[in-house]
Amino acid sequence: MSAPRPQDPNARAGWVDWLERRINLSEIFSFLTHFGFVITPVDTSRPVREVMRELAETPVPKYASGPRVLGLLTAILFALEAVTGVLLAYYYKPTPEAAFESTRTIVRDLPAGWFLHQMHAWGAWLLAAVVVIRLLRLFWDGLYRAPRELLWWTAVAMVWLVLQLDFTGRLLTWDAHSYWATVRGMEVVFALPIAGPILAFLLGGRVVNDDVLIRFYALHVMVLPTLYAACVYFTFATLRRVGLSPTPEGRPEATTTFRSHLYTMLMLTVGLFGVLVTLATVVPFRFLSAADPYVTPGGVRPPWYMLAPYAVFQWLPVPHWISGLVLLALAFGVLLLPLFLRGDGSPASRRRIRLAGVVVLAVWIAMSAAGALLERR
């Protein structure tokens, strides 16, 4: 317990000081430093207000702008999704009989229910876009190389988790389009060798019934968000360890105070919120009819991220186990990129790697387009 300090004549005598005479608030506040959210260690012998002031003045590299902002955006969007998701979960019922009805009650009868639902839907779309763009930028700038491998792995994991969240969340509305899109998606999943049956076992079987729905709900609400939060922690911890990504050549590292950084984050949040509100109002997601497992509407495809494997399985005249193995190899290759894409850092090798990446991406996009446009055989 520190010695009693002289009263700062400019400070407001108030409840904070009252508390500080009894507990070491700085000590309690320092827990934030253990998670990498706060950059500098905290001197817990000083009163909390001084600690806060010092923290506010700490210079931090500007990572709320430029390409570095992508990471922040994913965190903010995820927080938004979590909040809207929890509110939606207050009324949603995960059984086939009640899923559509409860969703419709939320959207139609509850005040602001439509708003939360649209925010959640558009937020998911934006989150998927941002997390993929972030991965592409990490690849482009070679930020998977040592010592940042963990960063790349968590980024890949986050992309996978977000797509899984999208897939599991899609089924929960139990409307005609999402039900059959999930069925198609499950077909693609099952067609993969080795991983297919394992995933099918975990996801609840081949027929999309009430067991599958509840498993999807548990995954979507409990498992996947926890894993995602773990990835966020790993990202922050790794950044604390290896530092932020280097600035482009010739430009000095811009610094700003932590307080300004927090304000910038707040502005980003507000801006993002505005974008989502605009999307939710101007281009709302349509509300379709309830799912009927006995009636298949025409022209339903798997979700967009499964269109490429879908195209491969449908139209490539190659046995599924071969093409499936190739796809799995590709997926693992993306994950384990740092292990074999060393390069020597020279511009030539950098260009070569980038070109290879562009080619792979172009092929993937082409296959997805094929999956979206070609008729089912």
Next chain:
Amino acid sequence: MPAPEERAAPAAGEPASRRTFLTWLSRAFLGLWGLGAAGVIGAYLRAPEHHERVAARLVSAGLLDDFKIGEGRLVRHGVSPFYVVRLDAERVVALSAVCTHVRCILDFDRERRVIVCPCHDGRFDLAGNVLSGPPPRPLPTYTVSVRAGEVYVHL
């Protein structure tokens, strides 16, 4: 977060009070976000008691004392309207108001205590049985419970 006003002690009265006012205004402005969010979320979370959910399976048909003995009231409930008929002091029955023939909405004949279809003169008794006319099937009946003086129908 240290607020702008602590930066410099106000020298004279007017500019200082204007600055304080602006500060207060901007804080109130930002506080509106919090209020708005709290209000919206509060309304959303509070909803069930205050909103009549028409898709509900348990429908309130009004107070028992509002039904005279022998009275049959049509309750419009979505696409499954029903009649609530008070037979005597204790017994209340509820049956569908949609004819099983061509789905016309039925009428209640109070004197004869039968339910009549205006389209082809099909008649049902108060248990739903077909008395005469073309309807092929009896009317579905619903369980009625009276709780705290209010009549509830289980659809």
Next chain:
Amino acid sequence: MTTTRRPSALWRPGAGRGGAVASGLVPPPALTALALALLLLPALAALALAQPGNPTPAVSGSAPKSPASGRCGVCHPAERVQFEKSQHAEEDVRCTSCHGGDDRSLEVAIAHGAGFKGRPARKDIPALCASCHSSESRMRAYNLPVDQFALYQTSGHGRRLARGDTRVAVCSDCHGAHDILPPKDPASRTFIPNIPKTCGACHGDSALMGPRGRPDVLRQYLGSVHARELYDRSNLRAPTCVSCHGVHGAAPPTIGDVDKVCGQCHTAERRYFMAGAHHPATNGKRGPECASCHEAHTVEAAQPDRLASSCGQCHAKDPKTLALGRRIWTDYRSAADEVEKAAALTAQAEAVPLQTDDYRARIEEARTYLREALPAAHAVEEDVVAAFTTRARSVGHEVQSEIYGKLGHLRQRKFVLILFWFYLLLTLFVLKRYRDQGARKA
């Protein structure tokens, strides 16, 4: 003191020699032989006595099982099979009840001997059946009517039969001769869904009906809405031939009586018809009847557009009447259009989604009014029809305007969005000010 029963001397448990016999389980050999001989004696006697010509019924396995058909079924197996399934077999009616003769003998001379009527002549069949079925004392226990014969004699079939035409229906043509089943039995020819086929056996046979100048009414009926109600929707209350023509007193409804026949079910139409200008009292035998516009057998479901076309059948030269008909038609049509527009709008609102249960309920009410307007049209008066169409139309209007209002509220959201953006930009500005002030302070 209880007296214990002594085991008989023949069966003595556990006495003397061992084995099954001694233990009392198997009787001694001598006794067995005696018993067998006694049992076989009647069989031997039967064999000895089973000579042809002996009238006593023998206990053997070759006689027919049904007591009702007696031994007739030995030579007439087809009839026996039919008869055994019939209701008469259960009520102890025998072959001899209708055909006479002796059903205990297998010899033709005796079986077809005294009192044998053989196959009854067609003109005698009604009276034959009536010999039991007109007797109240006999039929009372079954609660069957006893007026069939009397009614039959008034019917078209009966009168022709009396005049000597035997090519008309008699009892056995509709009920069968040997396989008579009660009307509630689905295999019976008089089971309601089977009635059209039963009548149609003659009235749908163009070879039979053509020379008499009758159309193929079976084909006509099967194309009607009544047949669809009966067969497709399994509604046993749907009208069949007998509903309109009568059962035993079957005859076509006379002119002037058609509306009474149709009015059995279509009470509303008849009520309006009688209250309107087509009333039979005012028009006598020249007035229109139900069948004038709706056909007699090929009755179709209510087709509102008939309102436009039917008037011209008789009033082609009368422009005022034609105009009245057209006005009723446009009145109905516009109301129906309003209701359908409201229904389409409701479906649109459903997709938003908006709460539409109340609207759908009101549209059902409006549709009920429209369905009531069609019988009202039989009074051929505008005001009567307008009473329903205006109500339907107003419900349609109300629903439409309410939904438009709600959709308009939704459009307001876009304007609120603009206000929201002002607020948002202001917030960003304020935050920026805070940030810059904090930065300047540092």
